[in-house]
Amino acid sequence: MFQTIDPKQLNKNVFSLLEEQWMLITAGEETKFNTMTASWGGLGVLFHKNVATIYVRPQRYTFEFLEQQSEFTLSFFDVSHRPALQLLGSKSGRDTDKIKESGLTPITTGTTTPYFEEAELVLVCRKLYAQDISPEGFIDPSLHSFYEKKDYHRMYIGEIVQAFTK
Numbered sequence: 001m002f003q004t005i006d007p008k009q010l011n012k013n014v015f016s017l018l019e020e021q022w023m024l025i026t027a028g029e030e031t032k033f034n035t036m037t038a039s040w041g042g043l044g045v046l047f048h049k050n051v052a053t054i055y056v057r058p059q060r061y062t063f064e065f066l067e068q069q070s071e072f073t074l075s076f077f078d079v080s081h082r083p084a085l086q087l088l089g090s091k092s093g094r095d096t097d098k099i100k101e102s103g104l105t106p107i108t109t110g111t112t113t114p115y116f117e118e119a120e121l122v123l124v125c126r127k128l129y130a131q132d133i134s135p136e137g138f139i140d141p142s143l144h145s146f147y148e149k150k151d152y153h154r155m156y157i158g159e160i161v162q163a164f165t166k
């Protein structure tokens, strides 16, 4: 079962968490929400708060929920759940009930925004700041190669207001 922890107690390597384990970004409410796999992001400190940063392209269905809601959750899993994350990162919730298909179990114990029973770490984040990645800011011109369709990610910085681990 999940236990609430102080984010300062987190003893995971952030690079492994994001690049190897990946995460699910979930936004919405129990009756209507969406989730997607992400591996770009960060955990850190800003505005004297513990924060998580995520980067979401505007065509994602999850983007619509992120725009409407004041919070989002990040769920991290052990590698045994990689097939589910692969599925949730390759299909859109606009077209299919991919969450049901993934076999993962959404729950809202102690939160408004759903997260997943099978996760080993969950961060509940309150949106503080959002801004689109802008090509004017590209110092390394190779960054343009990520945006042939000009679908610049929106960066969301959220205060970590709750953290659950098992």
Ligand SMILES: Cc1cc2nc3c(=O)[nH]c(=O)nc-3n(C[C@H](O)[C@H](O)[C@H](O)COP(=O)(O)O)c2cc1C
Binding pocket: 022, 034, 035, 036, 037, 038, 039, 040, 041, 055, 056, 057, 059, 060, 061, 062, 063, 085, 086, 088, 089, 090, 091, 092, 093, 094, 153
């Ligand atoms: C490993 C992995 C990492 C991903 N990271 C991101 C990311 O950081 N930002 C993003 O916008 N999309 C990312 N995606 C793509 C979305 O997960 C994918 O487009 C998904 O189908 C969107 O679902 P939705 O339309 O239901 O929101 C990633 C996909 C995978 C498989």
